[in-house]
Amino acid sequence: MYLLKLIVRNAFRHRLRTALTVLGIVIAVLAFGLLQTVVGAWYVGVEASSSTRLVTRNAISLVFPLPLTYEQRIRQVEGVRIVSRTNWFGGVYIDKRNFFPQFAIDAEPYFQLYPEFRVPPEQLKAFLVDRKGCVVGRKLAQIYGWKLGDAIPLRGTIFPGNWEFVVRAIYEGADAKTDESQFFFHWMFLNETLKQSAPRRANQVGIYLIGIANAEAAAETSRRIDAMFRNSLAETLTETEKAFQLGFISMTEAIVVAIRIVSFVIIVIIMAVMANTMAMSARERLPEYATLKALGFGPQFVRVLVFGESLLIAGLGGALGIVATLPVVNMFGSVMAKLFPVFHVSTGTLALQVAAALVIGITAAIVPGARAARIQIVEGLRAIG
Amino acid sequence: MNDSAVPMVLIEGLTKSYRRGGQIVPVLTGINLTVAAGEFVALMGPSGSGKSTLLNLIAGIDKPTGGTLIVDGLDIATLSESELADWRARNVGFIFQFYNLLPVLSAYENVELPLMLTGLSGKARREHVLTALQMVDLTERMSHYPSELSGGQQQRVAIARAIITDPTIIVADEPTGDLDRVSAAEVLGLMDRLNRELGKTIIMVTHDQRAASQARRLVHLDKGVLLDNEMAEAVKRDS
Numbered sequence: 146m147y148l149l150k151l152i153v154r155n156a157f158r159h160r161l162r163t164a165l166t167v168l169g170i171v172i173a174v175l176a177f178g179l180l181q182t183v184v185g186a187w188y189v190g191v192e193a194s195s196s197t198r199l200v201t202r203n204a205i206s207l208v209f210p211l212p213l214t215y216e217q218r219i220r221q222v223e224g225v226r227i228v229s230r231t232n233w234f235g236g237v238y239i240d241k242r243n244f245f246p247q248f249a250i251d252a253e254p255y256f257q258l259y260p261e262f263r264v265p266p267e268q269l270k271a272f273l274v275d276r277k278g279c280v281v282g283r284k285l286a287q288i289y290g291w292k293l294g295d296a297i298p299l300r301g302t303i304f305p306g307n308w309e310f311v312v313r314a315i316y317e318g319a320d321a322k323t324d325e326s327q328f329f330f331h332w333m334f335l336n337e338t339l340k341q342s343a344p345r346r347a348n349q350v351g352i353y354l355i356g357i358a359n360a361e362a363a364a365e366t367s368r369r370i371d372a373m374f375r376n377s378l379a380e381t382l383t384e385t386e387k388a389f390q391l392g393f394i395s396m397t398e399a400i401v402v403a404i405r406i407v408s409f410v411i412i413v414i415i416m417a418v419m420a421n422t423m424a425m426s427a428r429e430r431l432p433e434y435a436t437l438k439a440l441g442f443g444p445q446f447v448r449v450l451v452f453g454e455s456l457l458i459a460g461l462g463g464a465l466g467i468v469a470t471l472p473v474v475n476m477f478g479s480v481m482a483k484l485f486p487v488f489h490v491s492t493g494t495l496a497l498q499v500a501a502a503l504v505i506g507i508t509a510a511i512v513p514g515a516r517a518a519r520i521q522i523v524e525g526l527r528a529i530g
Numbered sequence: 531m532n533d534s535a536v537p538m539v540l541i542e543g544l545t546k547s548y549r550r551g552g553q554i555v556p557v558l559t560g561i562n563l564t565v566a567a568g569e570f571v572a573l574m575g576p577s578g579s580g581k582s583t584l585l586n587l588i589a590g591i592d593k594p595t596g597g598t599l600i601v602d603g604l605d606i607a608t609l610s611e612s613e614l615a616d617w618r619a620r621n622v623g624f625i626f627q628f629y630n631l632l633p634v635l636s637a638y639e640n641v642e643l644p645l646m647l648t649g650l651s652g653k654a655r656r657e658h659v660l661t662a663l664q665m666v667d668l669t670e671r672m673s674h675y676p677s678e679l680s681g682g683q684q685q686r687v688a689i690a691r692a693i694i695t696d697p698t699i700i701v702a703d704e705p706t707g708d709l710d711r712v713s714a715a716e717v718l719g720l721m722d723r724l725n726r727e728l729g730k731t732i733i734m735v736t737h738d739q740r741a742a743s744q745a746r747r748l749v750h751l752d753k754g755v756l757l758d759n760e761m762a763e764a765v766k767r768d769s
Contacts, residue, residue: 147646154634436630439591440644440691441619443612522591526626 152453166422170462173415174498178470180408181494186485187401193322194386196360201353201370204380210349211379219353224366227356229254230332236299244483245285247328249335258356261319268314276334278313282325286315288482326486412501419509423455427513434517435525444518451517455510463502538731539565539588544597546583557583558754570725570732572745580754581735582703588733589622589701590614602698619647623692625702629684631676638672641690662690682713689720702734706741718744
């Protein structure tokens with residue numbers, strides 16, 4: 146208790162200095178948490194991917210489609226449970242800034258493959274019977290104020306023309322990691338329209354989404370599918386959904402790495418600031434440490450005083466930083482909802498913030514703690530007066 | 531009260547030197563000194579004469595280069611750092627020129643500080659602290675912090691801290707050096723009481739003739755050498 150009392154009083158001896166140091170740590174831990182959350186949001190597709198889902202695409206590039214006829218053949222491959230097809234639509238809603246992902250899907254197998262998209266049964270039924278119907282995510286509907294029955298006009302870019310859809314269902318995510326900002330409509334509607342407007346582009350599929358019974362068979366099933374279409378006009382590349390998502394992220398990997406580095410640089414900077422604060426405090430108190438040692442307290446007691454003070458200040462700053470992270474992330478998430486549909490602080494990020502505060506506290510105290518513990522009593526006492 | 535047959539401090543051929551820039555600088559040379567239990571000794575001498583160094587050696591906060599240094603029957607020069615720390619906690623009471631109180635602790639807490647190493651219960655500690663504060667007449671100021679006390683009051687708190695563990699020896703380094711005449715007289719009066727009424731052995735370094743006159747015995751040092759009375763008088767005349 147006595148030791149704790151001494152640590153607490155020492156920590157708040159220079160209130161302005163302590164307050165500024167705590168403020169610095171709060172900002173650093175908050176910025177660290179925010180940047181880590183941005184990195185996490187980048188990987189949300191990877192995190193949400195299932196080990197029992199495979200993606201088959203054109204081996205040359207994602208921009209080249211695959212023939213519709215592949216679907217039946219894929220369905221016959223051993224281990225394949227469900228096959229669904231999807232095309233990236235890339236339409237513009239009113240203005241180019243209003244970006245959200247739009248997919249043409251064959252609804253029944255698609256929603257079987259993705260049970261995390263929870264569509265109310267009566268709404269799903271309404272969607273299935275309306276060829277111009279669409280299913281939108283809860284967040285997306287919230288952003289644009291869409292309700293069931295609303296007409297949504299999209300200007301096609303990949304598939305030119307003016308397209309109009311009717312909101313028939315609004316899905317909710319099974320958990321916080323599920324993207325609730327997507328827009329789905331019937332693949333058949335897209336295909337029928339293309340048959341009339343651009344027949345050469347009809348019966349083409351962007352990617353096949355495949356459900357398999359056993360995750361361990363993913364590699365073998367992928368190999369079988371790709372072997373089936375080898376030496377064809379459209380060779381395939383089949384990979385797990387996770388690998389497919391990581392492929393997207395690798396295109397922007399430099400940005401993610403830069404954000405990660407910056408987040409750790411912030412911690413290193415505040416560590417240096419904190420170390421300077423502790424060095425100043427310990428230097429000022431050398432006569433007191435010498436007095437304590439003269440009275441019979443050992444070097445370990447003095448070292449604990451320095452480490453305790455450093456950990457208290459870092460812990461306080463870290464705790465306030467973590468508390469501030471949640472509302473700031475929520476605010477940032479709502480502002481950036483179009484770019485980051487899933488934006489929440491993970492427990493991993495919270496653990497990293499706690500670890501960062503601890504590392505700041507411990508690292509900052511190493512040198513001043515050792516110096517205080519080593520101080521020669523006579524030298525320390527001489528510093529007075 | 532004084533038992534001159536039992537030396538509290540026995541010093542024979544004590545030397546102390548420092549290494550500075552590759553050179554060895556002698557501070558104390560061939561010191562022989564005996565202090566009996568219950569004595570009040572004043573160490574005097576000009577600046578740089580080595581009196582504070584000698585006091586530090588006796589208090590166990592510095593180590594001699596050579597010679598014998600026995601305090602209360604124990605050769606403290608042979609103790610390790612941690613043994614020396616334990617020994618100081620049990621046997622030495624310190625009174626410093628600038629009081630050396632911890633500014634974040636109240637007068638009460640400062641006096642209690644050395645007791646934290648004794649394993650006494652909270653209740654026993656409280657009794658000890660109140661008795662010590664009563665002795666220095668600061669009971670009413672016990673919740674005050676050093677910054678709220680005058681220099682004299684701070685030194686009285688330091689004296690209470692020095693006696694709280696009932697040490698065998700009290701060392702005082704210029705205890706009145708930072709005080710006005712009235713406060714200095716109060717502090718010296720207290721030290722006199724500690725010596726006369728409680729039989730405490732006190733070794734005090736001072737420049738102040740008035741302070742030295744409170745001691746029962748004067749010991750003079752000059753250029754690291756102990757002087758006898760005649761030599762001390764000669765040095766005084768010369769200076």
